[in-house]
Amino acid sequence: MTTPTAPDNNADHKVSNFLRQIIEKDLEHGTYASRRWAGSPGDAAHHAAGQPDPAKIRTRFPPEPNGYLHVGHAKSICINFGLAKEYGGVCHLRFDDTNPEKEDTEYVNSIIDAVKWLGFDWAQLGQAAGSAAPYQASDYFDFMYRAAEALIEAGYAYVDEQSAEDMRANRGDFGKPGVDSPFRTRTVAENLARFREMRDGKLADGAAVLRAKIDMASPNINLRDPAIYRIRRATHHHTGDTWCIYPMYTFAHPIEDALEQITHSICTLEFEDQRPFYDWLMERLCECKLLAAPSPKQYEFARLNLTYVITSKRKLAQLVNEGKVSGWDDPRMPTIAGLRRRGYTPESLRLFADRIGVTKSDSWIDYSTLEGCLREDLENKAHRGMAVLDPVKLVLSNWAEAFGSDGHTEACTQPAL
Structure with a gap:
């Protein structure tokens, strides 16, 4: 042990x-x-x-x-x-x-x-x-393709050529079981041949997907023969144009x-x-x-839900793309780069993560908790200072009357206003 x-x-x-x-x-x-x-x-x-x-x-x-x-x-x-x-x-x-x-x-x-x-x-x-x-998932594309063919050969996957609308309709819902695809009974040889045609670019985008063969009547809709490979002609930032089929996230991860x-x-x-x-x-x-x-x-x-803060990457991207902010690192953004520019320290974010804890229940964290962690971190390390950015010139015309001829000395002992 x-x-x-x-x-x-x-x-x-x-x-x-x-x-x-x-x-x-x-x-x-x-x-x-x-x-x-x-x-x-x-x-x-x-x-x-x-x-x-x-x-x-x-x-x-x-x-x-x-x-x-x-x-x-x-x-x-x-x-x-x-x-x-x-x-x-x-x-x-x-x-x-x-x-x-x-x-x-x-x-x-x-x-x-x-x-x-x-x-x-x-x-x-x-x-x-x-x-x-x-590491990069794209480095594993060869193995993922090999795994997909292994599933086909074992009878656990098939190529489906239904339209997206038909697949959606035949999937069923929480109260109705799904309906088997008409392509679900293809032979292993037919599925392998068709999948290789997908790989070789012989089918158009969206013309076919590879689906896992599990259970179209499962109460968990995610097990109703989920798609595991789709055709997508797009240049990958790492693999270039090597592939025209890509694994779905739920299969790849x-x-x-x-x-x-x-x-x-x-x-x-x-x-x-x-x-x-x-x-x-x-x-x-x-x-x-x-x-x-x-x-x-x-x-x-449970993911982090922070009051008054958007944590949807899609919505944050919209703010950037529409020019609502100066970029992903705009100090108003809740990105790590934005928080960094705003003055947050890595220690304060680590303290925040530790303080809010880990649970399985969704809850909301008040934004003041994040601010409090920053204040606590800066308490013993940040130098305090005060500066007048736009000073106003003052002329004290009654200095001698108030403090006498040597009032400059007495003035130094006066309490600050």
């Missing part, structure tokens, strides 16, 4: 939460003690040739590079990197770049800068700080976790309904011998 790694000295004051309890239980039971790490992400055979994993746990921070990070991301960064450090593990910075139409290298650079400014590093154990490059040997995949509550698909996919790819058990597990926490 493995003994939990002792928290670092700075963690003694940490308040327990459900994530710490899960990690401590896994460490106590040796849930991931058999894992191996080959020094880089890879499939089951790749890691089998490696050494026992020196990291007790592996977490990840996986932003999509389609905008600048905001204060809500700061909470997630502190949780993932903080837990990894506390329990003798490693946190991976990974770009979830599976949507080429909205992603850009500007956002990649801004995310790297924000994580570093907050005081975190994603180097592997034994590596020098700052020596590791972030579990695979990224597994290739990186992530133990605890921590995300926000909106992904809770996707967890059954996450587990289904891990089980199927282990059956196909592409991945090895134990698989990563997903855990959800």
Whole structure:
């Protein structure tokens, strides 16, 4: 039985939460003690040739590079990197770049800068700080395609050529089960041939998708044969025009976790309904011998809701694109870059993330809590000063009458007004 790694000295004051309890239980039971790490992400055979994993746990921070990070991301960064450090593990910075139409290298650079400014590093154990490059989902596209073909060959996926409207109508709703696609009974050979035509650019955008074959009557609509690959002719900022098909996020994300040997995949509550698909996919790819058990597990926490603050990346992008603000780093923006320009310190944001805690219940945090953390951090480090930016010249015509001929000396002892 493995003994939990002792928290670092700075963690003694940490308040327990459900994530710490899960990690401590896994460490106590040796849930991931058999894992191996080959020094880089890879499939089951790749890691089998490696050494026992020196990291007790592996977490990840996986932003999509389609905008600048905001204060809500700061909470997630502190949780993932903080837990990894506390329990003798490693946190991976990974770009979830599976949507080429909205992603850009500007956002990649801004995310790297924000994580570093907050005081975190994603180097592997034994590596020098700052020596590791972030991981990218696009580096795994070859494996994702291979995994998709494996699912087809095992009878777990098929190419569907219904229109988007028909797929939506046949999906059903919470009170009505879905209807099987007429393409659901295609043979393995037909599906493989059609999927390769998708890959080779022989089908138009939107003409077909690859769907997982699960259960069209499932009460969880996310398990009603979700799409896992679509045709999208778009130049990717990293892979260029190599691919014209791209994996869906719900398919790509579990695979990224597994290739990186992530133990605890921590995300926000909106992904809770996707967890059954996450587990289904891990089980199927282990059956196909592409991945090895134990698989990563997903855990959800409540996202940050801050009063008077917009934390929707789409809405923040709208403010930038419509010229309502000077840019993503406008001091009025709740982005990490904007908060930095406004005078916030990395220590204050880390204190804020620690103070609001981690729960599974949605709640609102008053903005004054964030301001209070900044004041507390600056209390013993910021120099106070007062300056008159636009002085008004005064002529004291009764100085001698009030203070006498040597009134300048007496005036120095007068209390300030």
